[in-house]
Amino acid sequence: MKSIFLLMLLLFSAAASAEEVKIKWKGDYPHNSSKTWTKDNPYDSGFSKNFKNGTPEEFDEVQKNGELNAFIYSPKDAQGSVPFIILLHGCGGLSTSAKEWSAHVAELLNSQGVGVLVLDSFTTRYVDQSCGPADLHWGRRRADDAYSALDYLIEKKLAKSNEVYLMGYSNGGTTTLVSLTTREADHQHHFAGAFAVAPGCSPSLQHSALYTGAIIFMGDQDDANNPKWCEELAKKKRSVPVQMVEYRGANHGFPVNAPPHDFMGWHLSYNPVAEKDMMQTIIATLKSKRFVKGVESR
Template structure:
């Protein structure tokens, strides 16, 4: 036990620390519409100009504007814009396991001069989880979340505009793939590449045009 305690202190001292920020959500793009979610319109409503769009997970609420919680792990002793990775949680939200995964990624990337932004799509929408049969609704909704975070990093001069990468797990992986399709090219900035970890399978992604390298 005496030998383990110093190792624990060493690990804790080496762990990355995060700054919590609020990111304005942007969804007023030509690929989106004002259609609300309904049983007859479960998927296309993912392309929404509304921060909340009336899904059962949102208790049927519709809200035009909003903001997202995010946590930024910045490299130490680095000045000026740096490369960044934006991380997207899965269908069960930003829970303990997702936070541990994010901290691990930051501990690996920060010493290499790469920042990490962990994006929370659910808390400010009062959504607990979106798990169930794979569909593209939340992948489409959260793509605008990812681009809002990209805009934030560039506007705050935290990230190099051409060196921001997207990585997501499960539903976050589906969101990552949606974000790299040609339908999303009306955003002012682009991701350099994407890494989708265990994304949900959807036949609707098969015929799309991709805009940047991606790894699954």
């Protein structure tokens, strides 16, 4: 009981330190188009100049402009600009478990002097969830969400412009990889690197060129997203280093401290050893500012 109380106190303390902000969404970039979602065009329409683009998850609504909710966790006694991570939720949106996981990640990173911006892609679009097969449509749509948050942090002078990293879980991990593709390089600001947790590494992503280094963290028992696809992505010859860390015996739910359960036929269970190693690896990479390449089993 004492340990449970301490955990809840930690989560409450982290949540209480978060500042809620509104971020103007930006999508008017050359790599995007004005065409809306249709059944015949489910993925290309992800590169959209519209905040809402007519998907079933958006109840077929199209809306040109919009804003996103975000929660900023700043390191204690932070003065001036600091390194930052933008954190992206999975296909289920910013649910209670996603908020608790985000607060946990923020607490660990804040203790190292790193700020965290938790970005909510769904609430202001009135989207409940986008779960299903690895979805490049929402990965592409949410990439501009991530860049809107990046612009916000730099414009507000909260983050060092060359030390903003991107991190996402599940569909947020897919979004993280999409955001690093050279197609997204027409944005004014760029990420210093990224951490994709249990992403969907579709064949089209495997062949995409990336502009900065990344680490993919995944369980070898992941039955939601195929680990072999991510292995192939990491093995591709690239101009930037991409590493895959694969945890033996871990599944899609390994980073989230929640009771074991099944969701849409996927097996989800917490693996504290893998989660601890992942966070230690991320912190070490932020300190060294160095990414490496290859596939490693742990």
